Amino acid sequence: MLELIGLYPAWIEPGKGAGWMIGVIATIHVLFSHASVGAALVFAWLARRAVTAGQPQHIDFIRRYGAFLLIFSYVLGSVTGPGIWLAATAASPRGISTLIHNFVWLWATEWVFFLIEVAGVYLLVYLAGRVPVKTYLRFSTIFALASVSTLLIIVGILSFMLWPASPEWMKTGGVLTSFFGETMFAQLFMRLFFMLTIAAVVGGFAAAKTQDPVEKAYIVRTLSGIGIFGSVMGTACLLWFTNSFTPNAVDMMQTRLPSVFPYLMAASVIVTLLYFLATAWKPGIISTVTAAVAALVILILGLAPGETAREMVRKPWIAGEYMYANQIIGRDVPAAGIKSELPLLEKKGVLQTHPFVPQNLRNPQNRWERLEAGRVVAMTLCAGCHSLTASGLRPMKKYFPADVKPEDVKAWLAAGLHRGHIAYMPAVPLPELDRSVLAEFLSESLKVQAADPSLAADYVVKGFPKSEYGVAK
Ligand code: HEC
Known part of the structure; x- marks a missing residue:
């Protein structure tokens, strides 16, 4: 099914x-x-x-x-x-x-x-x-x-x-x-x-x-x-x-x-x-x-x-x-026949279950596809409350240093956020693939932001340029 x-x-x-x-x-x-x-x-x-x-x-x-x-x-x-x-x-x-x-x-x-x-x-x-x-x-x-x-x-x-x-x-x-x-x-x-x-x-x-x-x-x-x-x-x-x-x-x-x-x-x-x-x-x-x-x-x-x-x-x-606020149903409402989507999110992630994800990003094969897949996950699950560029509402750069390593972001995602232990944020349980690409995206976009905020905004909005990320056009 x-x-x-x-x-x-x-x-x-x-x-x-x-x-x-x-x-x-x-x-x-x-x-x-x-x-x-x-x-x-x-x-x-x-x-x-x-x-x-x-x-x-x-x-x-x-x-x-x-x-x-x-x-x-x-x-x-x-x-x-x-x-x-x-x-x-x-x-x-x-x-x-x-x-x-x-x-x-x-x-x-x-x-x-x-x-x-x-x-x-x-x-x-x-x-x-x-x-x-x-x-x-x-x-x-x-x-x-x-x-x-x-x-x-x-x-x-x-x-x-x-x-x-x-x-x-x-x-x-x-x-x-x-x-x-x-x-x-x-x-x-x-x-x-x-x-x-x-x-x-x-x-x-x-x-x-x-x-x-x-x-x-x-x-x-x-x-x-x-x-x-x-x-x-x-x-x-x-x-x-x-x-x-x-x-x-x-x-x-x-x-x-x-x-x-x-x-x-x-x-x-x-x-x-x-x-x-x-x-x-x-x-x-x-x-x-x-x-x-x-x-x-x-x-x-x-x-x-x-x-x-x-x-x-x-x-x-x-x-x-x-x-x-990120549009995932986070709780059962028996009276309305509504079921929490968290178990499905935890099992399959956004990449497999979001109807609008391009086919090649459901199973990213190279660095560029992984970054683009991470961009999709971030836009879907985080962008409603956090600006992904340098300015705006609760930008990510407020929380992570510019040189943060993907492994550290990944560890953070797997901790409190995964279990819904942070009162002001939704529970975001993710399978391995989604969590890794999200961490890679956040870390890379913060790095580009530190070097050139307007370029980073461009990447977040239009996508990462293939040529820069090791994929022939
Ligand atoms: C419902 C809105 C909402 C969503 C969706 C959301 N956040 Fe947050 N997040 C917040 C709020 C509110 C804060 C507290 C911000 C502040 O006071 O500066 C926060 C804080 C944070 C912090 C700082 C750590 C802390 O404990 O204060 C990080 C890192 C973070 N968010 C990452 C993410 C990531 C990654 C996603 C997507 C997977 C995400 N957030 C999704 C609302 C949200």
Whole structure:
């Protein structure tokens, strides 16, 4: 019987790593999407004030903020949202497949709510001042509910990526068991509150353009209040969230995250709070520039480390604590009929079981073929988390000296990694052939890197030149 592991060709982004590409797209997307959901709540609140306090002038602010969001969140968010799908599908087809298999109907539901949101934001912009204020309030309420529903669904799926709901899920299965995870509500409320903060910052762009000084002061102070409330509550929920982590995630958080991360995030909260206090005190200082600076502070100091940390603490898994980040299934999930692929990997390796390995590399006969085979193994099993070139995410040169001998790399591969004893890395049990060629590749690529980093990048991406490695062209 042909025994295969359903792997795909690897996406290598030289000098950066595919994970880095997803991270950048996703972090920007978080700013756009969170601004939109937060703004939907702000709109509903202001539309209610318009009705109950008889202040229809707020509708004009909603119209202008809505028009800004159409570009900021809906055009840019719609580019980066599918951008995440595209990048994640190329980088980790089996990771995406894990999510689709577990949550196909929830994704479908998500898209229904997206549609309501997209239609809703157009309605709010075009119907402002054209329908009775009470009708407008109804539209705003529906828009807010649809927006929060998109958050609810994506957070259920994101928290499954951290780890599946209850350990029971592996045995019993069930969509709702995996959806309502231990961290789900903490993450939901944390994002909801920080969304208010982000919406209050981004709302500064529209607030700055408000003509009437009385209305401008009211809007700016309202945004400041919402922003302060969101930051304080969001920080409390962040602590709740990290307190609900599994022991492995706590370990990752404490040992593997750059130690500046907590300081960066604390700085982003403090700067944001000071900003809102200042704008509440003197609403006149708000301008496009101050709003842009505040948004950048949140993006760079708050969202970037926050999202990176969320990615990091789920290592070595990519989703559901059964799909490793290198796309090997590392655990049985009886409820889903899923079997660990580690025994097959240990017996036959990647070279024999990966459908896309060229025939000559399945049984390498010379030095060049061995290096190329090693390149395939490294791209398949390591490149998802480590850059194979000199720069980028966790480059190999960080861990091995440039003149490391293949035997030493091989010995290292046969130790903790083989048995899965390193908490932040997958178990990578390999047969003799795969382990030897991987060690030869790592050692040779580090050697070339030390001599000429750009040449080494070329070798990793395009393959080793035959002529240099003793094979006639
Ligand atoms: C799930 C992602 C992931 C995969 C896949 C992965 N690693 Fe790692 N590896 C990590 C992380 C995270 C670290 C810790 C990095 C740090 O903190 O600098 C690490 C550290 C290392 C280290 C340093 C040793 C140590 O104990 O800290 C070596 C060597 C290494 N990896 C080699 C490999 C090789 C070779 C492969 C492929 C067979 C591989 N890794 C696959 C995530 C991964």
